[in-house]
Amino acid sequence: MEIYLEYLVMLPGPTNVPERVTRSMFTHMINHRSKDFVKLYVDTIEKSQKIFDTTSDVVALSASGTGAVEASVVNMVKKGDKVIIPVNGEFSSRLSTMLEWAGANVIRLTTPFGQNATFDQVKEAFDNNKDVKAFYVVWNETSTGTMVKYLDKIKDLTARNDSFYVVDGVSILGGEEFHMDKWGVDVCVTGAQKALAAPPGISPIAVSQKAKKHMIANPPPTFYFNMARYFKYYDDTKETPFTPAIPLLYAYREALDIILEEGIENRIRRHRVCSDALYSGLSTMGLSPFAKEDARSTVVIALNYLQGLDDKTFRGTLSEKFRVLVAGGFGELKGKVFRVGCMGEVHKYHVMRTISAIASTLDMMGYKTNPDAIKVAEDKLRAL
Amino acid sequence: MEIYLEYLVMLPGPTNVPERVTRSMFTHMINHRSKDFVKLYVDTIEKSQKIFDTTSDVVALSASGTGAVEASVVNMVKKGDKVIIPVNGEFSSRLSTMLEWAGANVIRLTTPFGQNATFDQVKEAFDNNKDVKAFYVVWNETSTGTMVKYLDKIKDLTARNDSFYVVDGVSILGGEEFHMDKWGVDVCVTGAQKALAAPPGISPIAVSQKAKKHMIANPPPTFYFNMARYFKYYDDTKETPFTPAIPLLYAYREALDIILEEGIENRIRRHRVCSDALYSGLSTMGLSPFAKEDARSTVVIALNYLQGLDDKTFRGTLSEKFRVLVAGGFGELKGKVFRVGCMGEVHKYHVMRTISAIASTLDMMGYKTNPDAIKVAEDKLRAL
Incomplete structure (x- = not known):
């Protein structure tokens, strides 16, 4: 049996998906080019902003977390850019590979699995690389159960070197403290199926005004992960450029409601x-x-x-x-x-x-x- | 009110989604690295093969149709490859841009919107370009309501020139006749939310043995749309490399059941x-x-x-x-x-x-x- x-x-x-969230997908199909969709999507984005604690743009990509992390790379990094990234597990290793594929000059701060690079090591890397263009960090290394605890302190370093600050928060946002604007984060990526308790398939990405400008000025040769297109559609019509996974947006929004209620x-x-x-x-x-x-x-x-x-x-x-x-x-x-x-x-x-x-x-x-x-x-x- | x-x-x-399909999403979450998932996914893939009429590999990407079309480009085309494509609307124009971004030497067979390049024009293009590496065609140009009606005749041309044959069937597969193997198609892409009557978010892509070999030998510098990764995971464990949109897979499978019942x-x-x-x-x-x-x-x-x-x-x-x-x-x-x-x-x-x-x-x-x-x-x- x-x-x-x-x-x-x-x-x-x-993770476990509350029945309320699953049930929210049981609805009729709508047009993704319509007022019905705009209402759903704007509501979803505005609630997402609260989770990231930002007033900047959020885009809900119809993809897994890896897809959104890839978007955070191909839209930010240009050939030859120097990028610092702590590496201590599968996901930070994968992200450093993505950065290399995008043409970055990658400075890896490698520590044994189960340990994090210290803040002083990060600071030293910034001191030694005045021309660094971006700092990428996997906030929570899912493969080893480690979490970086000095996200709030990076701002001074990135401000000093005028570099971007990108956080892969796929497996943690919604479960730990995060203040995108206050902490000076330029890009933060997450996934709906982790601490947000929605089903997999939607991966939100939050982008500061500074990073948005950079992305619009440097669009990558891709359609699906081209952030400039998402910004343009949202700014013009509050829609997404490509057909979104509508049932999963209902679910994700319901999950956000539950979070904000708690x-x-x-x-x-x-x-x-x-x-x-x-x-x-x-x-x-x-x-x-x-x-x-x-x-x-x-x-x-x-x-x-x-x-x-x-x-x-x-x-x-x-x-x-x-x-x-x-x-x-x-x-x-x-x-x-x-x-x-x-x-x-x-x-x-x-x-x-x-x-x-x-x-x-x-x-x-x-x-x-x-x-x-x-x-x-x-x-x-x-x-x- | x-x-x-x-x-x-x-x-x-x-399009309209049958209630049976919507209802199928109302189920408990499973592990995407488990026997439960393998059972769901293998069943989904085997039923998809019937829709494509192929014995070759099918991958169900968690993305919109545009994402899957992009996968059909970045995994197939290398810098300098000569590619022929009829262009007569928004989606074929977009696809030809993707081909150029991938470095292809694109031969566009441009006709006015609302008309198709004739088979003779396609044949002539093959005659004039013996070194063509691939023929790409948008089967159904959603933007203008046109449909190419000679897909069954292309095989002779691609066989003669030893080129690949790629069909963008996003907005039509399941609604019109298609025989991937018999017609010698190497790659066919579709979307769940069109003639298959499932919700948006899953885009299946079918790949011939010959194209699969080519993709594995030429993996593109991307994670999310890297077909070689999907093949490896399926061949090794019958799983997907990245967390799939599980509720949408249930829905898509239910939609396939309805198709096969009819x-x-x-x-x-x-x-x-x-x-x-x-x-x-x-x-x-x-x-x-x-x-x-x-x-x-x-x-x-x-x-x-x-x-x-x-x-x-x-x-x-x-x-x-x-x-x-x-x-x-x-x-x-x-x-x-x-x-x-x-x-x-x-x-x-x-x-x-x-x-x-x-x-x-x-x-x-x-x-x-x-x-x-x-x-x-x-x-x-x-x-x-």
């Missing part, structure tokens, strides 16, 4: 408390976090596998017996870590059920786990 | 009868088709506006008073024509209601129309 019961989706995206600060606090409970509970159980303590993400928790613990059996049991989904390792961490998403709807229940199911799975696989884990997590969750 | 009643969507995409031949016949009824009925009413008779599309009907008939008032009345959506003209045809989509679910009811609403709108705007129009259309529809 096939089981259709829903999963507890503790992946680093896609309040962004409350939401961030909830993510922090839940991740604290997950780190504490799972550590007590005997599973050590992969990331160094000062680099740990509050939205993606990467854990080292215990000696001999088989990835496929572990995640298969969790999924099949308990219907809890967690992700495996990425690239060279495949089989060495598993990753728990702490995103979007995540609340007490999600944390407790996840820890409980992991404990039971480890028990079934013959590992003795510390029964205090669940109590430790529950204690932490009292903060909610 | 705001009206939420559904529209009759007679646009050249998006039978592709029945579906094509239905499109032909409905477009015949629309052409006859609207011509009787006094609205002349924009396209030359031998070039007329069976899925997009472009009609010349009557003298002095204002586009905005006409389409606004049609939409607001009768909730029937038709599209305006594109580019230089803006205000000169309107376009009726004859796609997907289109059946007797759609045709009759559209003709009736157009007649009433024209009457309201003070134009005397021939009352025989509706009877002429009904007669044609008896063939169904």
